Structure formats: structure tokens, C-alpha cells
Amino acid sequence: MIDNIRTIAVVGSGYMGGGIAQSLAIVGFPVVIADVSVQYAEAARARLIDEADRFEASGVFPVGAADAVRKNLTVARDIETAVAHVDFVQEAVSEVVAIKHEVLARISAAASPEAIIGSNTSTIPVSELDVAVVGPERFLNVHWSNPAPFVPGVELIVGRKTDRATLPIVKRMLTRAGRSGAEVADVPGFVLNRLQYVLLKEAASIVEEGVASIQDVDTIVRTTFGFRLAFFGPFAIADMAGLDVYANGFHTFEEGFGPRLAAPQLLLDQVAAGRHGVKNGGGWTGDVDADRLRALEDYRARAYSALVRLRADLGPSPLEADAVAPAATES
Numbered sequence: 001m002i003d004n005i006r007t008i009a010v011v012g013s014g015y016m017g018g019g020i021a022q023s024l025a026i027v028g029f030p031v032v033i034a035d036v037s038v039q040y041a042e043a044a045r046a047r048l049i050d051e052a053d054r055f056e057a058s059g060v061f062p063v064g065a066a067d068a069v070r071k072n073l074t075v076a077r078d079i080e081t082a083v084a085h086v087d088f089v090q091e092a093v094s095e096v097v098a099i100k101h102e103v104l105a106r107i108s109a110a111a112s113p114e115a116i117i118g119s120n121t122s123t124i125p126v127s128e129l130d131v132a133v134v135g136p137e138r139f140l141n142v143h144w145s146n147p148a149p150f151v152p153g154v155e156l157i158v159g160r161k162t163d164r165a166t167l168p169i170v171k172r173m174l175t176r177a178g179r180s181g182a183e184v185a186d187v188p189g190f191v192l193n194r195l196q197y198v199l200l201k202e203a204a205s206i207v208e209e210g211v212a213s214i215q216d217v218d219t220i221v222r223t224t225f226g227f228r229l230a231f232f233g234p235f236a237i238a239d240m241a242g243l244d245v246y247a248n249g250f251h252t253f254e255e256g257f258g259p260r261l262a263a264p265q266l267l268l269d270q271v272a273a274g275r276h277g278v279k280n281g282g283g284w285t286g287d288v289d290a291d292r293l294r295a296l297e298d299y300r301a302r303a304y305s306a307l308v309r310l311r312a313d314l315g316p317s318p319l320e321a322d323a324v325a326p327a328a329t330e331s
């Protein structure tokens with residue numbers, strides 16, 4: 001297996017594959033893309049260059065980004081040509097097992113046996129995809145998030161047959177692209193989408209039950225707990241709120257919605273051990289003495305006030321109800 005990724009092919013140049021190819025080309029990797037046809041891949045390249053020009057002009061991409069995409073991003077006539085001589089292949093075709101199997105079989109038959117192959121699947125376990133891969137020890141999931149040019153986190157998932165030596169090599173590539181990879185276990189939906197889909201499912205139930213409208217659910221999420229999530233994960237947030245408070249809250253939820261929303265054992269164990277979060281010495285995220293608590297409060301205040309300023313600076317997103325309302329009144 002290769003020990004360093006110098007050259008890359010991205011198979012599937014749609015929304016995600018295009019963004020991944022663009023991100024890697026910007027930091028200097030030679031990237032070749034392939035899709036269902038050369039025309040499709042050519043159109044994707046043109047779109048990615050166009051977008052890089054626009055984002056560089058608006059200051060969102062660094063100076064030189066568009067030229068780097070022009071120089072480093074090329075198109076192959078088919079999958080086999082794209083993958084023949086590269087160190088790493090990122091598969092990003094449609095989320096359909098049969099299509100992934102067909103494409104991964106072609107990639108792995110044509111790529112060098114030394115090359116590492118990563119799938120960008122959002123939900124399908126490695127163990128369900130690797131059956132189609134020639135040399136499954138060099139295959140893993142490298143799951144970028146949307147939109148790939150901006151979101152820094154990437155989930156890394158190795159399967160039972162994957163050689164773990166692939167991990168540091170892929171992580172080095174991601175680091176060069178300014179991304180951070182976190183390893184999670186090989187289960188359907190991994191971590192990101194399991195959490196995201198459960199949130200959406202509960203949000204849909206809330207709307208179906210008439211508790212709140214779609215617009216009001218979105219407003220509440222982005223202005224309350226979603227506001228905090230840019231800085232803290234759910235465990236840190238619970239530690240700051242108080243784990244005893246959460247345990248009481250779960251009691252109400254269990255009464256209202258049954259065992260599906262009963263307190264998790266992981267929480268009950270902390271509370272039983274007297275660990276109520278940052279207010280009394282710590283919780284899930286470790287021990288917190290007076291100095292660390294003060295540093296946390298200062299950081300949180302800086303982070304949240306900066307986010308308030310950023311949101312005021314940017315104005316509402318075009319999808320926000322209050323952004324649409326004035327236009328609707330005028331028309």
C-alpha cells in the first residue's frame with residue numbers, strides 16, 4: 001500500500017464529489033474526476049472553476065484558489081482511466097448500493113493494488129460495500145460533509161477487512177486539505193447522519209402532531225440549541241446545563257412519551273456518581289476545577305457573542321421566514 005497520497009481521483013463529480021475534488025485541488029493535489037460520461041465530468045469541471053472564480057472574488061476562497069482548480073483539476077474519459085495511476089480514489093456516486101457496488105468493482109479492478117479507496121457514503125456500512133472491492137484491505141469510508149469546500153469534519157470508518165494502516169495516510173491527506181478526520185464504528189448511518197436523521201425525524205413528528213410549524217421548528221433549532229452546536233457537542237452542552245437537570249428533564253419526557261425518551265443509562269451513571277457537570281467538578285467531558293470553569297465561561301461568552309455579531313453581519317439566510325417576509329409584503 002502507498003504510504004503517502006500525492007495524486008487523487010474522484011469518481012462521481014456531483015454535489016459532493018465536485019466539492020471534494022475542488023477542495024483537494026485548491027490545496028495543490030492533482031485531482032482527476034470521472035462521471036457517467038466525459039461530457040458530464042467536463043461540465044462538472046467547468047462548474048467548479050466557475051464557482052471557485054465567484055468564491056475567490058467574494059473573498060470566500062483564498063487568492064489563487066480558482067487558478068489552483070484550473071491547474072490541478074482534470075477530467076478523465078472514464079472511471080478506469082481516472083483511477084489507473086493515482087494514490088487515492090474517492091468514490092462519490094449516488095447513494096444506491098447497486099450503483100456503489102458496480103462503481104467500486106470497476107475502481108478497484110482498474111486502480112493500482114497499492115492505491116487506497118474511500119467511499120463518501122452517508123449511511124452504508126463498509127461491510128456492505130467492501131464485497132464489491134478487489135483488495136478490500138485498502139478500502140474504507142471517507143465521509144465528507146456538505147458543503148465539502150467549507151465543512152471541516154470528515155468521518156472515517158474502517159471495516160472488518162480494512163487495514164488500519166490506511167487511517168494515518170488518509171488523515172495526512174485531510175490535514176493538508178485543512179480537514180479533521182474522526183474515526184467511528186462501521187454501523188448504518190455512522191454518527192453524523194444517525195444524529196442528524198433522528199433530529200429530522202423528531203422534528204417531522206413535531207410538525208405532524210401540530211406542535212409547531214416547519215418554519216418555527218427551524219427558527220427554534222437555529223436560534224437555541226443549534227446556535228450552541230457550532231462550539232459544543234451534546235455531551236459538553238449537557239455538562240454545562242447540569243446532568244441532574246437533564247435527568248429530571250428525561251423524567252418528564254418519559255412520562256409524556258414513554259420509554260423511548262427515558263433517561264439513558266450513561267446519564268444516570270454520572271448522576272449516581274455525583275457528577276452533575278461543570279458546576280460541581282465535572283461530568284462527561286472531564287474534571288472541571290475553578291480555573292477551567294472560568295476559562296470555559298470566558299470562551300463560551302466570546303464564542304456566543306462573536307456568533308451573534310456574525311449573524312447580524314451576515315443577515316438572515318434567504319431561507320429564513322423573516323428574510324422572506326418583507327419581500328412577500330412588498331409584492
Ligand SMILES: NC(=O)c1ccc[n+]([C@@H]2O[C@H](COP(=O)([O-])OP(=O)(O)OC[C@H]3O[C@@H](n4cnc5c(N)ncnc54)[C@H](O)[C@@H]3O)[C@@H](O)[C@H]2O)c1
Pocket residue numbers: 011012013014015016017034035036040092093094095096099102103120121122123143144145146
Ligand atoms: N448530498 C449530501 O448532503 C451528502 C453529504 C455527504 C455525503 N453524501 C454522499 O455522497 C455521495 C454522492 O452524493 P451527492 O449528493 O454528491 O449526489 P449527486 O447526485 O450530486 O452526485 C452523484 C454523482 O455520481 C454520478 N454517478 C452516478 N452513477 C455513476 C456511475 N455509474 N459512474 C460514474 N458516476 C456516476 C452522477 O452522475 C453524479 O454526478 C452519496 O454517497 C451521498 O450519500 C452526500
